[in-house]
Amino acid sequence: MQLTPRQHTVLTTIVEAYIGTARPVGSRAVAKASGLCLSSASMRNTMAELAEAGYLEQPHTSAGRVPTPKAFAHYFRNAPARAALADSEQRDIRDGLGSAGAELSAVLRHCSRLLSAHARQMGMVLAPEGNDVRWKSIDFVLVRPRTAMAVLVLEGGVIQNRLVDVDEAITRDDLTAYGNYLNHHYAGQTLSQARARILAELGGARRRLSRLYTRALTLARDAVAPLGERDLFCDGALHLLGQPEFSDAQALRELLRMLDDKKRLLELLERTMEAGGARIRFAAAEPGPGAGDYGLVSAPYGGAGAARGVIGVIGPLRMDYAKVVPVVDFTARMLTELLETRY
Template sequence: MTLAQRETDVLSTIIESYISTALPVGSRTVANASRLKLSAASMRNTMADLTDKGYLEQPHTSAGRIPTAKAFRLYVDSLLRMRPISREERSSILARLTLQGLEISKMLQQATAMVSSLSHEVALVLAPGGNDVRWRRVDFSLLADRLILAVLVLDGGMVHSRVVQLDEQVTTDDLIHFANYLNSHYTGLSFSEARSRILRELHRTEAHLEKLCARALGLARLAFSGETEEERQLFVEGTLTMLDKAEFTDAARMRELLALLDERTRLLKLLDNTMRSADVSVSIAPDMPEAEDSFAGLSVISAPYGGDVPLGVVSVIGPLRMDYGTVVPVVDCISKSLSTLLKDRFSA
């Protein structure tokens, strides 16, 4: 449904007032803030038309209007004015992430804290899942007789390690040969691809495999083929910011939202879906059929990080009346900063 210019101006004014105050907006407020020089009667008529079209609702008969989810969808898609992050702020963000060193968990934890601090909302950062990240190298160390430490390094600085008990004796030289063989054949594959290939190779008749190959694959199978996708780390910061939001002053609603943030399975599903976008996405409750009723009145702003093949996602969850003009650039900047650091440090 196309709106007239007068209607979009009035709607934009109402939304921005509601974002600022969390209060229903009356015609007098709109008349004072809007660029339109309309009479009180004309303003009331325009607001009534927007209500009939589903963009506004009136919580009480004597109250002003508040924007609906449909209004916020239009606002985000067509009316939003961004407040971009300056070059100096971008440099500062990148520097603060760089200070975390090479350990990706610390970097993502810092990124989550920064998103929450800059957006004043609940921030979530989903760490990479091991199965989809490329194999960089594997190393084996002899801990004791027939006791081996296997360490697999994946793109992005992710490390899988496991202690393996063997049935036969091996030497340090054997382990070096095994690692060299595996690194020459599996580097560059995703963890899941490498694991599948190892299992396929072992299903072939061992007579067709060289002894070194068979032993190396057997050790790799023991070390890694039994692993499933690790429980992906999900960093959450800013839960207490909800206490400052008018929408969550109701104790029951606050408990519902806290329970939602504690349900990893549902959050992971939601965030995984947002990784399909190539850029920043804004999901408003009706756009998220998988989110169910507990997401009513909420928006999720997300951006994937990691380059052409996303490794994870940076997100913010907050009320419909989030300050999108501020939050969208924050999420975009930090996701791109993470992509830059991961590419510079860990890509081949």
């Protein structure tokens, strides 16, 4: 449905009023705020037309109307250009990421806190896929007979420790030689690349290599086994609990169910991986059980065409997107720059 200028003005007025108050908006308030010289009957008719088209709904017995996800989608498709983030906020985000620590996990965890603090909603950061992180070095430490600790250092300061089985007769010098050999051949490759090569070479290693390096490949195979689920860092859930929308017990239960469903959050964020720049989604329109009235602003980080992860802010449907979108967009760009220069 193509909205008329009158319908667009009325809908814009209702959306902006609802963002500010979280309360149903009545026809009198719309008439006063919109500047339209309409009779009460004409205003009610226009609001009824918008409701019939799916842009407004009437909660319970309230005389006012609230905008639906469809209304918010229309509002932001036709909103004026977003203002840039204030210089002070840009400095705080840039300096905060730069001082978060050397390890990638510490940077990403602090990034979720910065998102939450500046957006006043819940911030989320989806870590890079472990199999796409590059191998920097591996060392083996004999911890007891028949058991060694493999210490695999990945780009970004990520360290992965795993216990691997070894022969009883193995020595510390053997383990040092294994590490030197593996680092010479596999450093700089992603884990998925290294794993594929190791498995391929291990098949013919007994024919081509000495027993020493066959053992090295065997240990490496165990040390670079596929990683588990991607890390998701979240901060600021209390911002959501303080919103008027979630004072209702049923709405609160749906919110907590959604936040507890890590798989669902991962799916929502991963849909942003192929898109550039900040994206807005209204989760009431998303498939799946427990979808409530909340919005998600997300953006990939890691470089154009080579996104490594996603950051996002989740909040009530009426959150101030004009404020949140620049926060998410700028933070994603700063995180990308940091990864490119540091790691």
